[in-house]
Amino acid sequence: MSARSNTAGWLYVSPLVAVLIPFFLVPIVVVLVASFLEHDGYGGMIAHFTLENYKDLFTSELTLRLYLGTIKFALLTWIGTLLIGFWIAYFLVFHVRNQLLAIGLFLLCTVPFWTSNIIRMISWIPLLGKQGLVNSVLMSTGVIDRPLAFLLFSDFAVVTAYIHQLTIFMIVPLFNSMSRIDKRTIEAARDAGASRFEIVRYIVLPMSRTGIALGSIFVLSIVMGDFFVVKVMSGGGSASIVSALFEDISVLQYPPAAASAVVLLVVVVIMIAAILRTVDIRKELGR
């Protein structure tokens, strides 16, 4: 009997296993194995175990710079998306009384995603460029007499583009978390004399912790794994972890690329684990 229930159990998980093994487990194993191989410099890998790739990575000063740079982008983006996303979700859930309107406005937030990532990024150029909209308005009103150079092809531009792209990933879980807050607890807080700000501080914020954690996971892991936005928006002035990795691949040095991919994976997993320690995510997803 136990053999039969075992079989049934395996059958239940088999679809998931059939997806996870070829598309998740196998690639990771391949990358892991490749990271320990030697390379001939012409795209070939020599089946000989070595720690050279990791040694190069950990002894290079560049690695540290790349990680610090990317983590800086990730944190700035995280702060930006959290601030904007929290207030949008808060407004939609608690201040738009008509639920249909709230859902409509929520869908409106997704409109930018109807077009491609590249278009959304390129559209910042006429806005932030030297002769762009922002600079010409500021100059014509006499606020500045020389165009602001930091607006485009700079760290500022990178973070702006990230926030633009990723805020929705903060809004969705926050909207979900806040929708679950019983409106009567808000009234109870008001009844106790709490001001609007105190309600946000003492009730809404702690009760949307899970949403913040989920959104943070999305935003941080996407920024950590991105190179395209950095490349385009910094005008080649900044690099990220993945852009260095991409350089390796384009010169056919697969094992070093694999090694930095593995290190990045470990770092991101540690970040996510740290975030998950602060909340009980299962509570949120399970309900």
Next chain:
Amino acid sequence: MAIEKGDIELAGVYKRFGDFTAVDGVNLRIPDGAYCCFLGPSGCGKTTILRMIAGHEDPTGGEILIGGQNVVGLPPVARRTAMMFQSYALFPHLSVRDNVAFALRVRGMSRADRYRVADAMLERVRITELANRLPGQLSGGQQQRVALARAAITEPKVLLLDEPLSALDEQLRIQMRTELRRMQRDLGITFVHVTHTQLEAIALADVVVVMEKGKIRQAARARDVYARPRDRYVAEFLGGQNVFRCRVESVNGRSVVVSGVDMSGIEVPVEAPGRIASGQNVDLAIRRDDIRLHRTPPSQGADWNSIGARIQAIEYQGAFVKVIMENVGDTEFVVYVPEREFFEEPFEVGESVVASWHAERALLLA
């Protein structure tokens, strides 16, 4: 006249939500320190009235006075009211102590001070040992005590309770009912309590306000609403009455004679016979426990009335036996017979009996 600090006055209060009139011109005065129950079916506007007194809803028109001051437009804190919400609305992420101390926290009281006050309040509602738990770890009765403590911590003049007992099971409900009354005496403030359970209302309240469709049907002491309902609606909602549709045959002095389906020549005393004319349709109410059942027509005095009836069902209720007769016309006819009396000579289902009552006990409804 000196106005007491916690008395509430509603003057021509009405509330509309779009086309729907939730509260339709309510006038009421609740004296300071009274326990007042709003009683009615769901959607009768009782909760809306409560929320308007609390300041969570603004009336479309009319005035609400607390302690003689018009409070319309003021926030709850300025009204010195506190509300205990249906299903309590405790803050799930805060401990019991922090829940109770919340109002003090937003008043800027230091942690040590507010915990001292909160602990004293926890002791008052007898849940000191639960201070560090989260609301999710409490039973319904415990949650209710926390909600009560949280509401009472600000020393309000008026405590508003929205269906406070509806989330509890029967036994606990009766226990917490006593507790609420004790707390009200203890605090000495006005309690306004909304419920749809008539037993709860008459057990607790000094003033019972029976509502229907946004209007007050009767506001009086518990005993008056139960024993002297003003109309058919109140009588049927409170229960315990048989309400027969009748026609006035004749008016003579201090009493009238009415007749209805299966009954005739029934004499009913009235206080103001001048307002009743023969031929008029009236409702006749007789309490279920004021009716006696006999196998043969009894030889009682002229001031006793009787009608014939057939027993349809018998339900044992413990202290009394509920004898359900066949309907008289379209109204149900129920008699409560004291338990001991019933079992001296038990009646059987299907038996034909004579039901009689003293004329003084019958009541003509408006």
